[in-house]
Amino acid sequence: MNKNKIKNLRGTVVALKANFLIVEVDNEDLVDKFSEKNRLLCTRRSKLDYQGLFIDVGDVVFVDSIDYKNKRAVISEVEPRKSFLKRPAVANVTLVSICISVDEPVFDVAQVSRFLLTAECAQIKPLIVLTKIDLITKSDLLLYINKLKCWGYDCIPVSIQNSQGIDLLIERFRKTKLTVLAGPSGVGKSSLINHLIPTASIPTSCVSRKLKRGTHTTRHVELFAIGKGSLIADTPGFNRPEIVSAPSCFASLFPEFRRQLTKSKCKFRNCLHRDEPGCVIDKDLERYPFYRESLEEMINSHLPYQVD
């Protein structure tokens, strides 16, 4: 790195707005130079375009040509990414927090599984946040917790109505560098961030009575600071994440199948765990029908498979 670059400020892209990138600079000593947050509206040096570098939310960048008065700057360099989540698109993610409501919208095994599969594909360990637990009884909640445990996942049950689970969640997010809240529309991702960070003031809206689904209120990814050095991303909800896997690796994306496959081996090395003789996968597991259906869909699809 040459001397010139040391003078530049380092920061994180917290949002994309039209052709601009909003960068929050790391240096807290500069807070006086900004009226509130250390945020700058940035364009990018054209050399980055020539290098084919696409900058996304979560990217760590260096800015120069800083105009403190108008809060403008130019991005001159992007640090290599440590990870990248494709949808929602966020760079340098260290925790994917999948938000699932126990009701309004209803808990749907296939939908929850699709979200979990996106994290598994990106090789990022997901944390499930079970939201709106004020809407169900304690015994029903225990059923959900046990269900997820059988799939191989821990969860943090929360409610913004009675603040249950909120302290635990804050503690977890403050220990994490960059958490992404992902999940279907209407499960309460933005409401949760507003509850955790009252200054965030993100617009939220009610679940549609008629469709019993969210109304796609959040349209863009945005990062918020939650404690020193920790960020949390609000993202637009989407209802049916795509499964990107080859049929031969698909089973390894399910922790409960992985567990069985490490204990014993199927008779055939290329077993797809359908009706092959000597298959060790327990067909009574709750998510087996989902696995089987998705596998058939994958095999019958004429699209080329993408091997991860």
Ligand SMILES: Nc1nc2c(ncn2[C@@H]2O[C@H](COP(=O)(O)OP(=O)(O)OP(=O)(O)O)[C@@H](O)[C@H]2O)c(=O)[nH]1
């Ligand atoms: N009962 C109950 N309602 C909640 C809770 N959290 C959020 N909600 C409600 O759920 C609705 C949807 O919340 P949002 O925060 O807009 O949901 P979202 O996940 O951000 O939705 P998108 O932006 O569309 O992806 C709002 O009416 C919230 O008041 C909760 O803990 N309990």
Ligand SMILES: [Mg+2]
């Ligand atoms: Mg939202």
Ligand SMILES: [Zn+2]
């Ligand atoms: Zn098998």
